[in-house]
Amino acid sequence: GVQLDASRFSQDAPGPLAADFRRGSVGDAAEADRARDFADGANFRRARVGMEGRLFSDWDYAFLYEFGGTGTEGGGVINAAWLQYSGFGRTKIRVGAFAPPTGMDDQTSVWGALFPERSAVGEMVRGIAGADGRSSLAVLSNGDRWTLSAALTGNVVGQQSFDEQVGLVARASILPVKGSDYLVHLGVNTTQVLEPAAGGPDVAPGATRNVRLRERPENRVETVRLVDTGNIDAKRASVWGLEAAGQFKAFTVQSEYFDIGVDRRASPLPSPDFSGWYVQGAWTLTGQPRRYVAASGSFDAPRIDRPFDFRKGDWGAWELGLRVSELDLNFAEGGAGTAPRTGAIRGGDQKITTLGLNWYPNAAVRFSATYQDVQVDRLSAGGAAFGAGALTPPAGAQVGQDVQIWTLRSQYAF
């Protein structure tokens, strides 16, 4: 399938470089003098080609290569390449590169997604020890009303580090209530980074093993990330997530909450703790209900029985979506205008409200229009992290910003 996104960004006019830190510093120091605004443009988000199949009755395989990327299109990367033994009935063993289950948003397919991008926290959490192209060894199991999975994971394909990260992700979900046109989904999931990737060789006192949490504003036409903890030298990281969702006819609602803790390594500083959540609802205006997929424990897009044909008066499916999300990467951030306390992390708090309209002319083509209101509240930690010289914001200055984004995605599957 192929997805093309075009986005337009709207911000207040910038104030003087040396005083208006609220809008001048979206990234790190190197970007301070050029990232004064977001770049309007178009971007191929993904173009995937590949194959999957069955070998000798008990073995399944897939190979998917992905072109496209964030901000600009890259040279292509392995999205999935795995081999699965399916000879044990409901329980499968899979080895290779793939996205092991880390949550409900994570397990929603590209076609089934309500908006062009996942919630910021769902995307960030899957990136810790899951996500496409993750080297994994997984046990996957499901029935009609439950899923259960656990995976031992390494690095993502193409990611370079000294010794690789060692992680564990697991998820369980259940449908306690299920009728012909309604259901309730509950789930729990965890991501454990047992050993962060090593930044160097094993010389005393040991290489740094950095964990860095950061995320884009649910948009990938621009590469900028507005919230970012910076590197935290860590022994471990631990995420726990809760999932709740429900459907009644053409209405669905879905929500997840994540708590993220990072254990500092060889440091007297307190170990920080972060969190995030989202709630989203969908309403198919033309009546077709979203479909619940038992194998992945997540929703798929509505089924289109009569494709768009203006001569016959068929219009496919039209769907409205609303999402509110928050990703809070602050820890003991302190008050505005003050210097940060020892061990504080001023990663920023990002709230996004998204309104979307999807048109599915048929089962292979889709257009999505979204409006996002992004609000970031972030204090400067001081120093040159957000710009040097005249650009240096004083400790405690507001460096967050508000942006409105209009996006149109055109996509087709083949």
Added chain:
Amino acid sequence: GVQLDASRFSQDAPGPLAADFRRGSVGDAAEADRARDFADGANFRRARVGMEGRLFSDWDYAFLYEFGGTGTEGGGVINAAWLQYSGFGRTKIRVGAFAPPTGMDDQTSVWGALFPERSAVGEMVRGIAGADGRSSLAVLSNGDRWTLSAALTGNVVGQQSFDEQVGLVARASILPVKGSDYLVHLGVNTTQVLEPAAGGPDVAPGATRNVRLRERPENRVETVRLVDTGNIDAKRASVWGLEAAGQFKAFTVQSEYFDIGVDRRASPLPSPDFSGWYVQGAWTLTGQPRRYVAASGSFDAPRIDRPFDFRKGDWGAWELGLRVSELDLNFAEGGAGTAPRTGAIRGGDQKITTLGLNWYPNAAVRFSATYQDVQVDRLSAGGAAFGAGALTPPAGAQVGQDVQIWTLRSQYAF
């Protein structure tokens, strides 16, 4: 399909570095001490794989990925990825990445091309706001004897800029005369760069929006460009082109002329104007005529009815080609030995004569042997643009050069 080119370059022996500027400086200053000659070698020009098809009767799509490149082979890039609504009869709406029509040379397929590369001016003009992988929204229409198209375009896939370029390309062509074995083709086309790509963020007095015109000598085994205007900070650029072609049995002739104007931005300097043209003729020695393609308004290769088989005495098709082309990127260049006037652009004037012999053993395999005589007349603008220190050519010194190139292309389609 795959195309492999092998080239051999021939030049006079170089004179002393500090005196022979005519042959020492083919690129910019950084290349002055190493680009003393052209590198003989072989290069995969293109290797394309992909798929195209129809979805639900009214929607067409294509996805083409291209490996290969210029000089050396790169990591691959999206050549085409588009979705087209074809439910309105003759008029189609297409969105995605593709080459919107910018002229007759541009619309000739790789298989239909008479020589391994397009005319220098045709290639340069399509690169301004068209070319493979261009993000576009187009309306395309044609009948048996006419074509009409217009497209709004952005950046090429993988090209990074701050805000993207906004362009408009349009073309109309007609066959006023058409018989069973003869025809006359006339056409007009335009490329308008409404907003050049921004080189930086929107801070006062505004980012530079550079337009740069340059082109290779109709050969891509070497990466070097012998003519180059350098960056021109511009409000707009505007190209107008005229097309004329004709066929009589196994003979075809084809010609295009382009006028290219660039409007300087925030500058008192005069806005420069450039031009280029080519005339080419083809003669199929074995008699099979080239085919005119109504949908693209351009010629395709001859049809091979009996493939090569030396046991039966079948030899496929043999074709002779001749092209004369000029690309003049000089503006108010002044005389040899003089310093350039204010606002002058010494981009160089390149004349190429190409003689080619094509062998098509069958409808999927082709070998092309070409000889090119390249003559570049270019004066140094002075300063260090063509080399620093002892290598600096004085203003007005001749820095153009003459090269002969022998090329053999092996190609097959699948």
Added chain:
Amino acid sequence: GVQLDASRFSQDAPGPLAADFRRGSVGDAAEADRARDFADGANFRRARVGMEGRLFSDWDYAFLYEFGGTGTEGGGVINAAWLQYSGFGRTKIRVGAFAPPTGMDDQTSVWGALFPERSAVGEMVRGIAGADGRSSLAVLSNGDRWTLSAALTGNVVGQQSFDEQVGLVARASILPVKGSDYLVHLGVNTTQVLEPAAGGPDVAPGATRNVRLRERPENRVETVRLVDTGNIDAKRASVWGLEAAGQFKAFTVQSEYFDIGVDRRASPLPSPDFSGWYVQGAWTLTGQPRRYVAASGSFDAPRIDRPFDFRKGDWGAWELGLRVSELDLNFAEGGAGTAPRTGAIRGGDQKITTLGLNWYPNAAVRFSATYQDVQVDRLSAGGAAFGAGALTPPAGAQVGQDVQIWTLRSQYAF
């Protein structure tokens, strides 16, 4: 097909940086402070997709693209793209990018290989003027009991140089003894670098034309090379190889010896000479014999008639392998603790013993577990080649090292 390798490396704990040169310096000076140990991890060694076929009865073609790589996964590269005329019976003419025959190990397919990687010397020799993606023009011929091939070769796809390397590779092999369940194979091969690739333009006294011999320890999860001659400015390089192999039922044995000479260019120093060899044996525990492929003059994996099915008690094929190899890149290296003589090359002597166990559950899936004992004996040439400052090993210090490597490869073909 796809191959995923996971490796674990074992070494003695490192001594102090400034004294323990034996384990501190695996690469060049730039790596001295970070390459203190090998990085455990997993790596997609190859993922190949492509197509091959026949065009118009006498023409064959192939296009294979390879993702994956060494150490970390790269952006993909053309593995093979060739066109072959097969209309002359037993003798074929092939042009494009492919691996021209340089030996028996070289001609063994990925599926047929006994271990995850070729012998160090076999891999190094094929890399000189052969290997995947080599631009070549070849004549290939074979009967039931012989092969004969010669190829003119250039650079590998994607390799950049000024003028390209010009090489010649040739191979002849024969089966003097062949019965229903036994055979003897003999072969001879040569690789001639007629003109090494030019490192710069053709200015007097001529560009350097470097030949550099180096190789990894038969493992590609790590990128490190433990033996390396460094650059040798050369007129020519010449390799001669001898092959001998035999089969009796489920047992095969195979051996090759290579002599490698490099002719220095414009230098009074003696021209160095290197060598390498390997002997390997395979025993299929479950009885299926390896298959000899007449077209390539090499062994393929055993045939699996009854795929793995634990319910029926079928276990596919299990195979044991043992290899001993040596690659000696020392020339007049002198004694430990001494400075090198003029013209000496201390590239190192690498001996590897490999023990492997292969499980083929069916004809498309395979798991290979290998244990390698790597011993490198290498003296420092002095100077900063193995680290600067306090890290500088004195001339004649031991900089080789011993490593044990455990590897598990999972692979499937499609």
